[in-house]
Amino acid sequence: MATILHVDMDAFYAAVELLDHPEYQGRPLIIGGYKDSHRGVVSTCSYEARKYGVHSAMSIKRAVSLCPQGIFIPGRTERYQQVSREIHNLFTQFSPQVEPLSIDEAFLDMSGCEHFYRSLEKMGQAVKDRINQTTGLVASVGIAPNKFLAKLASDWKKPDGLMVIYPEQVDSFLLSLPVSKLWGVGEKTRRELQRHGIRTVKELRIYPQQWLEQQFGSLGNQLYYLARGIDKRKVEPMADVKSISQEQTFDTDYADRGFLKSQLALMAAKVGHRLRQQGLYTRTIGIKVRFSDFKTITRAHTLDYGVCDDDIIYKVGLQLLDAIPITLIRLLGIGAYNLSEIQQLSLFENTIETNELSTLIDKINQKFPNSPLTKGRTLYKKPKR
Numbered sequence: 001m002a003t004i005l006h007v008d009m010d011a012f013y014a015a016v017e018l019l020d021h022p023e024y025q026g027r028p029l030i031i032g033g034y035k036d037s038h039r040g041v042v043s044t045c046s047y048e049a050r051k052y053g054v055h056s057a058m059s060i061k062r063a064v065s066l067c068p069q070g071i072f073i074p075g076r077t078e079r080y081q082q083v084s085r086e087i088h089n090l091f092t093q094f095s096p097q098v099e100p101l102s103i104d105e106a107f108l109d110m111s112g113c114e115h116f117y118r119s120l121e122k123m124g125q126a127v128k129d130r131i132n133q134t135t136g137l138v139a140s141v142g143i144a145p146n147k148f149l150a151k152l153a154s155d156w157k158k159p160d161g162l163m164v165i166y167p168e169q170v171d172s173f174l175l176s177l178p179v180s181k182l183w184g185v186g187e188k189t190r191r192e193l194q195r196h197g198i199r200t201v202k203e204l205r206i207y208p209q210q211w212l213e214q215q216f217g218s219l220g221n222q223l224y225y226l227a228r229g230i231d232k233r234k235v236e237p238m239a240d241v242k243s244i245s246q247e248q249t250f251d252t253d254y255a256d257r258g259f260l261k262s263q264l265a266l267m268a269a270k271v272g273h274r275l276r277q278q279g280l281y282t283r284t285i286g287i288k289v290r291f292s293d294f295k296t297i298t299r300a301h302t303l304d305y306g307v308c309d310d311d312i313i314y315k316v317g318l319q320l321l322d323a324i325p326i327t328l329i330r331l332l333g334i335g336a337y338n339l340s341e342i343q344q345l346s347l348f349e350n351t352i353e354t355n356e357l358s359t360l361i362d363k364i365n366q367k368f369p370n371s372p373l374t375k376g377r378t379l380y381k382k383p384k385r
C-alpha cells in the first residue's frame with residue numbers, strides 16, 4: 001500500500017503578502033488589483049476577506065462592494081515563485097518522489113518512509129512544521145493510500161489542516177461524499193449524474209462499470225474506480241516543471257487583431273528574454289485568452305525541439321491565437337512550458353540563426369535599458385475608442 005502526501009499552501013499569495021507586510025495582519029486582504037481597478041479579478045484573498053463572501057475569480061469591483069474596508073493589492077508573481085521554489089526545495093528533504101502540481105501544491109510519495117515517523121499524523125505534522133519554520137507560512141496536508149484521496153484529505157480541514165485517511169477508513173470516508181468530489185466530475189457531469197438519481201458516491205456504487213462506461217466513456221471507468229477509492233496514478237516527479245509566462249489584463253476589452261498581435265509579440269519577447277537569461281529552452285508554447293464574459297481558454301502546442309527565441313515563440317503563439325474566434329478579449333497571455341537546459345535540436349530545423357539575433361538584442365538592451373530595442377511587430381497604435 002502506498003503512502004501519498006498532498007501539501008497545499010493556505011491562501012498562498014495572500015499569506016506571502018501578510019508575511020512581507022505584517023501591518024496587513026488581521027485585516028481582509030484581497031489580491032488581484034487596487035481598489036479602483038475596474039477590470040481586475042481576485043486571484044487570492046485572506047481568510048478574513050472570505051468572511052465577507054469574497055472569493056477567487058470574483059471581480060475586484062464586486063469584492064470592493066462586499067468588503068470596502070479590505071486592503072486591495074495587485075499580485076507579485078516573481079515573489080510568489082521565489083517562495084514556491086523555497087517550499088518545493090523543502091519537499092525534496094522528505095521524499096525524492098515529489099510531483100509539483102502548481103505554484104503552491106505538490107504530491108510526495110512517502111511510501112517506505114513511514115518508519116521514520118511515530119505515526120502518519122506525525123509525518124504530516126513534520127512537513128507542516130518544516131514549511132512553517134522555514135518560510136513562516138501555513139500549509140494543509142493530507143495523507144492517504146493514493147493521490148485522489150490525499151488531495152481530498154488536504155482540503156478537508158483547511159486552513160492549517162492535517163488529515164490522514166488510513167486504508168481501512170477509505171470506504172466510510174468516501175460513501176458520504178457528493179459525486180462532485182470525485183476527480184473529473186465538473187458541473188456538467190454532476191448534472192448528468194443527477195439526472196440518473198446519482199448524487200453521492202454511495203449511489204454511484206450501485207451502477208455496474210459497463211453502464212458507467214456506456215454513459216460517460218472513459219470518465220465512467222474512472223468514476224467506477226474512484227468511487228471505490230482506487231486510483232493507480234503514480235507520483236511523477238518532473239525533472240523540470242518550471243514555466244515562464246506573461247499575461248496582461250487590458251484596460252478595455254479588445255477585438256482588434258492588430259492590437260492583440262502586437263501585445264502577443266511584446267509578451268513573447270519578454271518570455272524569450274527570460275528563457276535566454278536562465279539558459280532555458282521551451283518545447284511547449286501556450287496562450288491564454290480571457291473573453292469579456294470571463295470565459296477563459298488555453299491552447300498549447302509542443303514542438304519537437306527546444307527554443308528560446310522570440311520569433312518562434314511568437315509564431316507559435318500567433319498560430320494558436322489565429323485558431324481562436326476572436327470576440328472581445330480582456331486578458332491575453334503567453335507562456336513557455338516543458339523547459340530544459342538542453343536545446344534538443346531538431347533534425348529538420350535550425351534555430352541557431354534566429355537565436356543569435358535575439359541574443360544580440362538582449363545585449364544591446366542591457367547596455368541601453370532606457371531605450372530598449374524591439375522588433376517592429378511589437379509596435380502598434382491603439383485604435384481610438
Ligand SMILES: [Mg+2]
Nearest residue numbers: 008009010104
Ligand atoms: Mg493553495
